[in-house]
Amino acid sequence: MHNPQSRGAERAMIVLEGVSHDFDDRPVLVEIDLALCERRIGIVGANGSGKSTFARLLNGLVLPRTGRVLVDGVDTRKDVKAIRRKVGFVFQNPDHQIVMPIVGEDLAFGLKARKVPKAEIAGRIDAALACYNLGHLRERPVHLLSGGEKQLVALSAVLVTDPEIVVFDEPTTLLDLRNRNRVAAAIDALPHPALVVSHDLDLIAGFERVLMIEDGRVAADGLPSEVLPFYRERMR
């Protein structure tokens, strides 16, 4: 397996330097040093291992107690506004991500927050929904969508803001097989670099790099063919 500290550091989009974090004095992440530059990166780990906190560090939702996180050279602690523009975040439960009651309104939410001119908003929403053949859902109330449709709407709402990187926190956990496959295909086709936290090992089996988090530390880092068998063994 690779040495996480040296891998791709010279062209890394995301760099973690000595990052530690705790909740109520319970360490969640401990002294993490990483340089991430691959197009597809998977994060695996048991429940409570710290992988969701790790993902939240990248968008500035969680700021490290010690150390620093750099995204494209920008420190999450110093310019969280710029970080939010660079890093889109797709949550596990789309019901906890979709803010507005109507699909089109929800896509407009992120654009309005970024002060995108009104004249531009409608066209960008149409284009984002068209990517996943969701155009017919534009005026649909969110609570009437299926789980897969909601997750794709949540993804569209992130992509419409044109982020540079997309972070997914367990995007297929709540979905049935058909919807899981739709979301997996959407992630696969994404032109953006993506970092995916998941228990769905098939989803990340084709990725370029997988990190295994255990007790707040990177316990394994390398190709899926190296890390996933190790992870399966640890989960026995």
Place this chain on the structure above:
Amino acid sequence: MTIGLYHPGHSPLHRLSAGTKVTGLLVASLALFLTPSVWFAFWSVPVAFAVYLSTGAPFRRLMAQLRGPAILLGLVLAFHLLFGSVADGLLAVARFATLILLASAVTLSTRISEMAELVEWGLQPLRPVGVNPEKVGLAIALAIRFVPLIAEEFRHIREAQAARGLAANPLALIVPLVIRTLKSADELADAIEARGYER
């Protein structure tokens, strides 16, 4: 479930701006209560019903939405029969029925975002005294968004308790519902931040 209020469509009412519709509703309310004519109040009911139907929402949904208000109007009429006169009761029912139909037509044909923008615009003069109109607009949208979420949580908790053989107990339903709703609100707050909304 018919929550969500807005029904997408292309009716003449849909094409009017939120400001025009709310102003129209305000004028109609004043006219109804300031005009002493009983006939004016009675004739306004079928007119308001026609406006309500013109939204183009499915007939069954429109009728279902009127069930709750119909009970309320029944209570108003009963109150007047007991403590007032039949004429006063019918007049009150006609006025309230007209307002309910017109207000429903406005909500059925107006997106929440348009309504929130109208509220934001209306609250701009209060900005110097510390009111943040954008936050109020967002709060309105979130309140509407949360209604189906809370209903869904309520159903899950009731089913989980029924599956464990627990009889329906309001306290046993409300406590987990409040906890789960607060947790959902916390996660939604994270999402709002993650999506670039600035406090």
